[in-house]
Structure formats: structure tokens, C-alpha cells
Amino acid sequence: MIETHHLSKFYSRGLYALRDLSLTVRKGEFVFLTGPSGAGKSTFLRLLLIQERQSEGEIFVNGSNLSKLSRREIQEYRRGIGFVFQDFKLIPTRTVLENISFVPQVLGVPPSQQRRRAFQVLKWVGLQHRMNAYPLDLSGGEQQRVAIARALVSDPVLLLADEPTGNLDPDLSLEIMNLLREVNAGGTTVVVATHDRELIRLVGRRTVTLDGGRVVELA
Amino acid sequence: MRMLDYALREGWASLWRGRGSSAFAIVAIALAIIVLGSLLLVTWNIERLLARWTSAAEFSVYLQDEATSEQRGAIEALIDDSRVADGREYVSKADALTRFRREFTELASLATGFEDNPFPASVEVRIRPDADNDGRADALVRRVATLPGVADVRYDREWLARIASGLAVVRGTGLALALLMALAAAVTVASVVRLGLQARRDEIEIMQLVGSPIAFIRGPFVAEGVLQGGVGASIALGLLWLGFAAVRAGWGVDLGALLDGDSMQFLPARFCASLVAGGMTVGGVGGFAAARHAV
Ligand SMILES: Nc1ncnc2c1ncn2[C@@H]1O[C@H](COP(=O)(O)OP(=O)(O)O)[C@@H](O)[C@H]1O
Ligand SMILES: [Mg+2]
Numbered sequence: 194m195i196e197t198h199h200l201s202k203f204y205s206r207g208l209y210a211l212r213d214l215s216l217t218v219r220k221g222e223f224v225f226l227t228g229p230s231g232a233g234k235s236t237f238l239r240l241l242l243i244q245e246r247q248s249e250g251e252i253f254v255n256g257s258n259l260s261k262l263s264r265r266e267i268q269e270y271r272r273g274i275g276f277v278f279q280d281f282k283l284i285p286t287r288t289v290l291e292n293i294s295f296v297p298q299v300l301g302v303p304p305s306q307q308r309r310r311a312f313q314v315l316k317w318v319g320l321q322h323r324m325n326a327y328p329l330d331l332s333g334g335e336q337q338r339v340a341i342a343r344a345l346v347s348d349p350v351l352l353l354a355d356e357p358t359g360n361l362d363p364d365l366s367l368e369i370m371n372l373l374r375e376v377n378a379g380g381t382t383v384v385v386a387t388h389d390r391e392l393i394r395l396v397g398r399r400t401v402t403l404d405g406g407r408v409v410e411l412a
Numbered sequence: 413m414r415m416l417d418y419a420l421r422e423g424w425a426s427l428w429r430g431r432g433s434s435a436f437a438i439v440a441i442a443l444a445i446i447v448l449g450s451l452l453l454v455t456w457n458i459e460r461l462l463a464r465w466t467s468a469a470e471f472s473v474y475l476q477d478e479a480t481s482e483q484r485g486a487i488e489a490l491i492d493d494s495r496v497a498d499g500r501e502y503v504s505k506a507d508a509l510t511r512f513r514r515e516f517t518e519l520a521s522l523a524t525g526f527e528d529n530p531f532p533a534s535v536e537v538r539i540r541p542d543a544d545n546d547g548r549a550d551a552l553v554r555r556v557a558t559l560p561g562v563a564d565v566r567y568d569r570e571w572l573a574r575i576a577s578g579l580a581v582v583r584g585t586g587l588a589l590a591l592l593m594a595l596a597a598a599v600t601v602a603s604v605v606r607l608g609l610q611a612r613r614d615e616i617e618i619m620q621l622v623g624s625p626i627a628f629i630r631g632p633f634v635a636e637g638v639l640q641g642g643v644g645a646s647i648a649l650g651l652l653w654l655g656f657a658a659v660r661a662g663w664g665v666d667l668g669a670l671l672d673g674d675s676m677q678f679l680p681a682r683f684c685a686s687l688v689a690g691g692m693t694v695g696g697v698g699g700f701a702a703a704r705h706a707v
Contacts, residue, residue, distance in 0.1 A: 242621065264626060271623030282621075284614045295615070299624040301414050347622065 194220040194351065194382045195241065200250035202236050202406075210236040212406040214250070218384060220350075223377040225393050226386040228403035234386035236406075238355050241384070242276060243267050254351070272300060275344030275352040275381075279359035281336045283328035283343075290315060290324040293343045300347060314342040318372060334365035341372055345381075352376055354385045358392065370396050415628050416635075422612070423635025423699075430608040434640055437698070440600040441644030441691050442651070444593035449652045449679065449687055451586035455579055456683070457676050462576060471549070471567035473535040473556055477505070483561030484535070490559065491537055494552045498538040505533045532563055594694045597644075601637045601698025602705075608636065609706050616707065630703035637699020638692045645691025649684055 195218040202211040211233040218224050226234045239245045240252060243259055252259045254270070262270055283292050294311035302310070315321050318338040328336055337357060344352055354373060358366035370385075370392060377383040387393065393400055402410035427434045473487060484502075491497050503511070508531035539549045553567045609616075612632070619629045656678050679687075 244621075268620075268623045268625055271621060274623075276621055282614070282618060284618065295618065296622045298414075298418060299619045299622065299628050301625070301628070303414070 194218050194222070194255060195384070196253040198251045200237075200240070200247055200252060202233075202240060202245065202248050209233075209406040211240070211247075211403075214403075214406075214408060216401060216408070216411070218382060220382055221377070221380055223374065223383045223398045224385070225396075225398055225400040226384060226403065227388060227390065227393060227400055228409070230388060231405075232388075232403040233406040234388075234403060235355050237403075238276075238353050238384070238386055241351075241353055242271065242274065272347060273350045275347070275349035277337070277340050277344050277352070277354040277357045279356035281328070281333075281340045281360075283336055283339060285327065285329055288325050288327055289320065289331070289339050292328065292339060293346050296343055296346050310346055311342075314345045315339070317345070318342045333360050334362075334368060337361065337365075337369055338372065341369070341376070345376060349381060352381050352383045354383070356387055357385065358387065358389060363391075366392055367395060415625075415631055418628065419631030419635040420639075422615075422632035423637075423639055426605075426608045426612060426632060426636050427639055429611055430604065433604045433607050434636075437597070437601040437604040437637075437640045437695070438644040438647065440593075440597040441641050441694055442648040444590055444597045444694065445645045445648035445687055445691050446651060447586065447593055448590035448690070449648055450655070451583065451590065452683055452687075453652065453656060453679055455583050455586075456679065458575070458579055460677075462572065462579075465572060469539045469549070471537050471539065471553055471565060473537065473562055474532045474564045474566070475534060476561055476563045477532065479533075479561030479563075483559070487535060487556060487559050487562065490556060491535070491552070494548070496537075496539060496548050496552045498540045500535055500537045503534045503536055505529045505531055508533065594690075597641075598694050598698040598701070601640055601695050602701040604640070605633050605636050605699050605702035606705060609633075609702070620707070626707065629707050630700065633703035633706065634696050634699040637695035637697070637702070639695070640699075641691040641693065641695020642688060644695070645688040648691070649687060653678060 195216070197214050197216045200211060200214040200216075201209060203209045214233075214237065226237060228234060236245070240247050240259075241254065243262070246260065255273075257270065259270070284295065287295060290308070290311055293315055294307040297307040297310055298304075312321065312324065315324055318341055320335060320338055320342070323331060323335065328339065331339065337360075341357075352373070357373070358369050361369065366389065373383055373385060374396065400410070401408060473491075475484060475487075488500065488502075491500055506529065509529050512531060549567070553565050556562060557565045616629060656676075660676055
């Protein structure tokens with residue numbers, strides 16, 4: 194699914210955010226990316242989403258070389274990827290349901306299917322009763338569940354989560370992780386970046402540890 | 413279709429959200445369209461007038477008072493043989509006086525004071541339109557002028573040509589001015605649309621991350637510009653029409669007389685449609701520039 198060869202990223206020469214990362218994530222895997230703050234976890238996920246370009250090395254996702262994609266192909270590639278961020282990135286002026294149906298809407302899905310599909314995933318994360326609420330009226334845990342629903346609405350093959358529980362209490366964090374585990378059980382490859390070692394221990398999955406941009410432990 | 417729907421809805425929402433600054437863009441476009449529209453309105457009406465005058469082209473051969481009927485016959489024969497004339501009419505000295513009295517009633521008292529009739533007899537020749545254009549009429553006029561018994565030949569094409577070339581100058585400068593204003597309007601639209609970008613930044617970021625097609629992301633910006641252009645152009649046309657109606661109400665009768673009884677006309681529908689389309693294009697270009705800057 195994901196294959197990187199000697200992947201590096203630096204913002205100024207000599208100061209590596211990510212250094213010589215060679216890593217394989219198989220299809221259907223659930224992988225934790227951990228390490229202290231500044232280790233390079235977010236950088237790796239940004240490279241995967243092509244929000245930034247690597248400085249050296251190569252990334253292949255599903256066989257395609259990310260640095261070879263044209264602008265149009267990048268957009269196409271992103272349609273197969275769901276993302277979840279620490280700060281949820283919900284649109285405050287749209288309702289919960291609209292936040293989710295926004296994705297099929299801007300992907301050109303017919304209107305009748307937009308809402309139906311959005312409602313389905315919202316129900317799946319257990320928030321159908323809050324469909325007409327606005328994100329800021331929801332608790333942090335609920336907002337993150339909406340974000341997960343939005344990430345799932347276009348049936349991604351790969352789900353990337355960057356500190357998805359960073360703003361949540363421990364019990365809510367576990368709840369979100371269980372949700373991600375369920376997503377993974379449905380066949381979606383999941384990569385979660387978190388510095389929360391306790392949470393990783395509770396979930397118990399393959400873990401890649403970074404420090405200073407280097408892999409220090411590749412389980 | 414769905415993209416268009418989304419773009420129009422988001423574009424309109426953004427325009428409305430920033431209606432204060434959108435007004436600037438709309439005014440800028442309206443001004444450009446007003447300049448272009450008034451130019452079209454004036455030149456179009458003058459052109460219709462010129463066309464009428466050109467098709468009604470004629471020249472007058474004024475005869476010396478002592479010209480003989482043989483000389484007149486030779487003149488008329490030359491005109492008939494030239495195949496330049498569509499018809500001709502002999503206007504005697506008496507006819508000329510009557511005509512003067514009829515057309516200039518307020519000056520008729522002047523004419524009664526004349527010892528003897530000061531008006532020369534003439535032959536009025538109506539020129540075939542094609543002959544007017546290809547220079548045969550000019551050649552005939554020059555030949556007739558040399559015949560005995562001819563006092564003068566009046567072929568007033570020069571002032572028509574002068575009007576036509578004056579019109580070209582007016583049109584050229586007006587067009588340049590309108591183009592300049594259109595450019596300024598497009599720049600205004602681009603900055604106004606960019607101002608509204610902030611409010612949609614969350615949405616744009618998510619659209620990019622979920623893989624929305626670039627056209628989908630840029631669409632609302634272009635739509636907002638197009639809408640501003642359409643609104644601006646429509647307002648401009650409305651104002652133009654009001655101005656036109658005011659001119660017609662104030663001076664319509666005089667201008668109508670100048671136009672030989674034909675009334676002034678507002679721009680035909682296809683011109684209006686083109687102006688609105690032009691405003692929308694200018695707005696769209698501005699919106700697209702903003703979109704390219706943003707995404
Ligand atoms: N835009 C940027 N410009 C300069 N340095 C950056 C930028 N983004 C991240 N970094 C640096 O790259 C390193 C890795 O950052 P990041 O990937 O965010 O770490 P993590 O997510 O593991 O906390 C850090 O030292 C950070 O300061
Ligand atoms: Mg991070």
C-alpha cells in the first residue's frame with residue numbers, strides 16, 4: 194500500500210524533519226507512527242497527502258510514484274484517501290450533515306446520493322441525532338467522530354490520522370481509536386500518528402517510532 | 413452541471429457576504445460598460461444616419477442663367493449615358509424659389525423682397541449606391557463640371573467622409589478607453605474576489621484535501637466574478653436606457669428631424685446581450701485571476 198525508499202524532508206539544508214525513511218505498510222494494515230513532538234510524524238503524513246514534496250527519496254502508494262503525479266492526478270489520488278486531524282478541520286458555518294455531504298458534493302456526486310451517503314456514515318459513528326447541529330455546538334469527541342465520518346464518506350482505501358486524539362480526554366481517545374479500529378476491520382489501511390504511548394499500548398498494533406526524523410524502532 | 417450549480421451558489425453567497433466590496437467591482441464593471449455602451453449607442457445611431465444619407469446620395473448641377481436648352485440637353489444626355497444615375501429631375505428657377513419658400517417659411521418674407529429670382533436652375537441627379545462607392549460618380553461629376561452652361565456642381569460627399577472618419581476616431585479612442593476600463597474592472601474584481609477568499613479558506617483547504625477537481629475549487633471564484641460582471645453590466649444597460657430615454661424625451665423631436673423622421677433607437681437586443689456577456693467575461697477573467705492566485 195505504502196512504500197517509501199530513503200525518504201527525506203528538510204526545510205533548510207542539514208535540518209531534517211524526516212531522514213532516510215524506508216518503510217512498507219501493507220494493504221489492510223493498522224500502523225501507529227509515534228515519537229516525541231518534532232519527530233517528523235506530521236511531516237510524513239503531509240508527504241503522503243502531497244501537501245508537501247519530499248526533498249529526497251521516493252514514495253509509492255498503490256504502486257504510483259507520488260512525485261510523478263500531475264496536479265489533476267494528485268486530486269484524483271487524494272480521493273482515495275481519508276484524513277483526520279487533531280483540530281478536526283470542520284467547516285463551522287455548515288451543519289454536521291452538510292460538513293459530511295460537502296465531500297461528495299465537491300466530488301460531483303449526485304445530490305440525492307450526497308445526503309444519503311452522508312447520513313449513512315454519520316449513523317455509523319453514532320451521531321445521526323446531531324445531524325442538524327453546528328460543529329461548535331458539539332463536544333471535541335463528537336467533532337472528531339464527525340471528522341471520521343467525513344473521512345469515510347468517499348470509501349477511502351487509506352485513512353491518515355494526525356494526532357486524532359490530541360485534543361481529547363483518555364476515555365474519549367480510546368473511543369475514537371476503537372472507531373478507527375473498526376474502519377480498519379472494514380479493510381481500510383489506517384496510519385495513525387500519535388505521541389500517546391499509553392493509547393498505543395491499549396490498542397496494541399504495529400508501531401513505527403521516529404525521533405529527530407529518523408526511525409528508531411521499526412516493529 | 414453539478415459543478416456549475418455549486419459554483420454559482422457559492423459564488424453568489426460569497427458576493428453577498430462581501431456585498432460592500434462587491435459593489436466596488438460591480439461599479440467598476442458598470443462604468444466600463446457604460447462607456448462602451450454609450451459609444452455603441454451614439455456611433456450606431458450615427459452610422460444608421462450615414463447609411464441613409466449615403467444611399468440617398470445625389471448631386472446637383474447648377475446651370476448658368478443664360479444656359480441654352482441645347483446645353484441642358486447635352487448635360488442630361490451625358491448623365492443618362494453614364495449609367496451612374498438612378499434618376500434625375502430638372503428644377504427650374506421658379507421651382508427653386510417655390511421650394512425655398514416652402515422649406516424655409518420663416519425666411520419666406522426675405523424671398524418676397526427679391527427683385528428677381530436669385531435661385532439658379534439645376535439638374536438634381538440621384539446616384540446609384542454602387543456608383544457612389546466605386547468612384548464613377550466622382551468621374552461623372554468632374555466631366556459634367558467642364559460642360560458649357562454649367563455654373564457649378566455640388567457633390568457633397570466630403571463632409572460625409574469627414575463624419576465617417578471622425579466617427580472612426582471617436583470609436584477608436586472610445587474603444588481604447590473602454591478596454592482600459594475593462595482591464596481596471598477585471599483587476600478590481602480580482603482583488604474583491606480575493607478579499608472574500610478568507611471566508612472560504614476552510615472550505616478550499618478541505619476541497620483540496622479530499623481531491624476535489626481543480627475546476628470545482630476555482631469555479632466559485634470565477635462564478636463570483638461572472639455574477640459581478642453580469643450585475644454590473646445589467647445596471648449599466650439600465651442606466652444607459654434611462655439616459656437614452658431622457659435624451660429622447662428632451663430632444664427627441666429635434667433629433668428625429670435630423671434623422672429624417674426616423675427616431676433614434678436604443679441598442680438592439682443582440683448588442684445588449686453582447687454587452688452583458690462582455691461584462692460577465694471581464695468579471696470571469698478577474699475571478700479566474702483570483703482563483704489562480706488562491707489555488
Ligand atoms: N513548515 C516548516 N518549516 C520549517 N520547519 C518545519 C516545518 N514543519 C515542520 N518543521 C520541523 O520539522 C520537524 C518535524 O516536525 P513534525 O513533522 O511536525 O513533527 P511531529 O508531527 O512528529 O511533532 C520539526 O523539527 C519541525 O520544527
Ligand atoms: Mg505533528
